[in-house]
Amino acid sequence: MKIKIIPEKCIACGLCHLEAADVFDYSDDGIVKFYNSNQLEKSFPETSSLISAVKKCPSSALQIVDDKNFNSR
Ligand code: SF4
Numbered sequence: 001m002k003i004k005i006i007p008e009k010c011i012a013c014g015l016c017h018l019e020a021a022d023v024f025d026y027s028d029d030g031i032v033k034f035y036n037s038n039q040l041e042k043s044f045p046e047t048s049s050l051i052s053a054v055k056k057c058p059s060s061a062l063q064i065v066d067d068k069n070f071n072s073r
Contacts, residue, residue, distance in 0.1 A: 001046040002065040007031050009061035019053035032061060
């Protein structure tokens, strides 16, 4: 699944990191970023913790992007 982060919407609540610490990290100002990456979109294996992190984000700063190619691999 491909995840998109929208840093302008992030309120630095820390929830996504609690749900999926291997995917989400924070910049020095507490705003979300991908772990070990400055990309804004990245593909990851679909896991319940990752879906939960996206769904629980209170400000919709995380989105699941339609990524048909990923499923057909
Ligand atoms: S859950 Fe959403 S608002 Fe909270 S830190 Fe993560 S991206 Fe930012």
